[in-house]
Each structure stands twice: as structure tokens, then as C-alpha cells.
Amino acid sequence: MKIFQEIIQQTDFQQEDLVRLLSAENEERILLFEKASQVKRETIGNKVYFRGLVEFSNICSKDCLYCGIRKSNTNVIRYDVANSEILEACRFAWENRFGSVVLQSGELSSPVFVNRVDHLLKEIKKLSNGELGITLSCGEQSRETYRRWFESGAHRYLLRIESSNPELYKKIHPDNEHHFYEKRLECLHLLKETGYQTGTGVMIGFPFQTLEDLADDLLFFKKMDIDMIGMGPYVEHEDTPLYVYRHLLKTRQERFDLALKMVATLRLLMPDVNIAAATALQAIDPVGREKAVKVGANIIMPNLTPCDYRKEYQLYEGKPCLDEDASLCKNCLEARIEISGSEIGYGEWGDSKHYLRKTGRS
Ligand code: 5AD
Ligand code: FES
Numbered sequence: 001m002k003i004f005q006e007i008i009q010q011t012d013f014q015q016e017d018l019v020r021l022l023s024a025e026n027e028e029r030i031l032l033f034e035k036a037s038q039v040k041r042e043t044i045g046n047k048v049y050f051r052g053l054v055e056f057s058n059i060c061s062k063d064c065l066y067c068g069i070r071k072s073n074t075n076v077i078r079y080d081v082a083n084s085e086i087l088e089a090c091r092f093a094w095e096n097r098f099g100s101v102v103l104q105s106g107e108l109s110s111p112v113f114v115n116r117v118d119h120l121l122k123e124i125k126k127l128s129n130g131e132l133g134i135t136l137s138c139g140e141q142s143r144e145t146y147r148r149w150f151e152s153g154a155h156r157y158l159l160r161i162e163s164s165n166p167e168l169y170k171k172i173h174p175d176n177e178h179h180f181y182e183k184r185l186e187c188l189h190l191l192k193e194t195g196y197q198t199g200t201g202v203m204i205g206f207p208f209q210t211l212e213d214l215a216d217d218l219l220f221f222k223k224m225d226i227d228m229i230g231m232g233p234y235v236e237h238e239d240t241p242l243y244v245y246r247h248l249l250k251t252r253q254e255r256f257d258l259a260l261k262m263v264a265t266l267r268l269l270m271p272d273v274n275i276a277a278a279t280a281l282q283a284i285d286p287v288g289r290e291k292a293v294k295v296g297a298n299i300i301m302p303n304l305t306p307c308d309y310r311k312e313y314q315l316y317e318g319k320p321c322l323d324e325d326a327s328l329c330k331n332c333l334e335a336r337i338e339i340s341g342s343e344i345g346y347g348e349w350g351d352s353k354h355y356l357r358k359t360g361r362s
Contacts, residue, residue: 004028008035013269018215021265022258029261036264036296043271048293048342049350050333051135051276052093052101052304055313056081056120060106062139063174064162066206068237068314069106075239079309083120089304090124090132097347100133102158102301107139114145121152133349135199140187146194157191158199158230159184163206164220165213172206172242188224197355199228201276204262205255206234207245214262218269227355228299229266232278233259235316256284260295267296274299274352283318290340299350302333 004024007017008031024032040046057080058069069076081089086103093101103120117138124134135156136149146157163169166181173179191198202217221229233255236246250258263275277297281288289300303321305313310322334344 004031008032008268010268015212015215015219018218018265018269019211021268022211022214022261024261032261032264033295036267037294039271040267040296040298044298044353046342047298047345047348047350049100049274049299049345049348050093050098051133051299051301052089052098053104053279053301054081054086054089054101055104055303055305055309056086057105057108058309058313059108061109062107062178064179065172065174065241066203066234066237066316068239068316069312070240073239076314077312079312081306081309083116083123085306086120087123087127089306091127093304094128094132098132098302099345099347099349100135100156101304102135102137104137104158105139109139109141109145114141114148118148118152121149121154125153131347133351140183143190143194146187146190146196150194150196154196156197156199156228158201158228159187159191160201160203160230161185161188161217161220163202163209163213164217168208168213171208192225197227197351198224199230199274199276200224200226201230201232201278203234203280204231204259205250207242207248214258218262218266221266221273222270225358226270226273227352227358228274228276229270230276230278230299231259231262231266232280233284235280235283235318237314237316252284256281256288260291263292263297264295270354272353272357274350274354276301279303279320280316282320283316286320287336290336293340293342300333 007020021032058076059078059080060069060071063070063072090101121134124132134154135158136154137158161184169181188198188200236243259281266275275297276299277289277292279301281292
């Protein structure tokens, strides 16, 4: 069997190598984190980019078994942030020299919704003289919709695969035509074809998931030649069907630690991609995102959702920053990032080097 010190020096990894890295404990765990930190510094430097996150609606037509804003959860008050407030949040991002914003919502595909997002994209471009980068995270859509939104100014799209194992995907989604793994995969291909910088990711530590599944998730990102990845620990939510399996879960601390190891291992596997420090990390550890930055992540998404709405966008329990306004959120993040030895890339889009290299722009 290969020794751990040899595995972390590799630049290509088999599933068994990745499982070994994800199982690292004690000194091995420290070695993994140090190596990932070194690879990050040497490949993409120590800059962290901000993406201001606006969760503009929690109305969702889907019923994912883990998600707190699923359609069947009647304990949630549904909201739609007014366009004027969304644009105000984006103006805040632009004036504070965040390179980009992320517009995220529950999944809808009605013509009214599609037109609304289209309108918002054009308005955001206008208010920022075309300077703000725009990422969308609005779920599965048709080829035409993806194209329309791209033409109106969105250039990145986040759509997590949640699990790259179709059997496991089935276990955490309702068994109906609105929740097909194949559809999700097809959407990722459509996004790439349309020209988006494409982001995906998985939840870490949900019931029935194994280390082999997680290693395969990492290999999936590589095979799909993904530009940006966001992955965070699964955090159970009591108003969801998956809650009944909570006895199968690792402790929250173990899930958190596994998420850090996923970030570090991914940095070794794909040195030049953008990796987000997921907000769910902070639901478990107050400085969780900063810890992820130390071991390989380079993107942080400060929450710019107007405060009144935040508590109704609880995908999981203990979501942080529920009552901080945008400027407080920014100040507190800034201080923490600087503590973790990184620099903030103000006013820059911070496209992944992976994407720039692929498209011949670097
Ligand atoms: N725990 C952690 N992450 C979750 N998400 C949804 N529900 C949960 C949960 N209970 C994540 C999904 C989704 C993203 C927006 O939030 O991965 O893609
Ligand atoms: Fe809204 Fe899954 S519950 S997309």
C-alpha cells in the first residue's frame, strides 16, 4: 500500500487515493491541509474574492428531501424580494467593490419568473456600467432560458449535482419526473455548452453517503471539467423528510471536518479551480469559512439578502448572519479574512484560472 506522504505529492489521483486523503487523521490530516494550502498559494495565490449573495425568493416548485425551503414545508413564509430591493443590494455590492453578485432563488420556470430574472440581469448590468459579474443559481431550466439569461449578462451559473451517484441522488430526492438525476446532469452540460463558467458541488455527510461516494464526486468534477465548486456539510433540518435518518449521521463536527478535507483534497486534484467556502460551514463553526480558505477555498459569498427575508431562507438549521445587515457582514468578513492571511480581490471578477486557461485568456 502507498504511503500517505507519497499520495499527497501526486498530481493525479485514483478513487482509492482520494479515499485515503479523505480518511486522514492527526498528523496526516495536518500534512493534507499544509499541502493543499501550498498548492493553492503556488497556483492561484492568496486572494479571496467576494460574491455578494442575494437570495431573492424562497418560492420553490421542488421538494428535495433535505431542503428547508422545499415546496411541502408549510412552516416557511414565502417571499419574493422586490426588484428595487434586489437592485439596491447589487448597488451596495458594486459600490463596495465586490467583483460579482450571485442571484439565488428557489426553482421556478414560469415565463413570469424567466422574464423577471432576465430583466434583473439587464438592470444590474446597467447600474454597474457592466462592471459587476453576475452568477445565477436558479436551478434547472431549459436550453433557451439558459441562453437568454447568458445573453442578458449572466456569465456564471451554479447548479449543484448534490451527489454524483445516481442511486444516492434518488435517495435524497422524491421519486418523480421533477427530480431526475439525468436532467440535472443534462443541465450541467447545457450550461457548459451555452458558455457559462459552470459551478457545481455536493453536500457532505448526508445519510447513506460513503467516503467512496465523496471520492467519486471529486472525480466527477474533474471529468466534467468544472470551473467552480461549492460544497458544504449537510446540516439536518427538522421540517424535512431526511430528518428521520438523523441517527445515521456523523456528528456535526465530523461532517465539518470532512468538508474541510474535501476542500483540501479537491485543491490537490484541481489546483486552478475556484472553490467556495460554503456558508453551511459557518452554521457549524463560527469561523468555518475562514478555515476552508486556509485549506484551499478562494471564494466567499457574503450575504446581501435584505435582513427581513433572511430567516425564511433557512435551507438548514443554524444558518449564520440572520440579522446582520450587509455592511456589518462585510466588515466582519474582512477582518476574518485578513486574520486568515489572505487578501481580498476588490473590484475584480476573480474568474477561475481554470476557466481562463481553457478559453485561452490566460
Ligand atoms: N444542508 C446543507 N446544505 C443544503 N442545501 C440545501 N439543503 C441543505 C441542507 N439541509 C444546499 C444544496 C443546494 C444549496 C443551495 O444549498 O446543496 O444546492
Ligand atoms: Fe427547492 Fe430542491 S427544494 S430546489
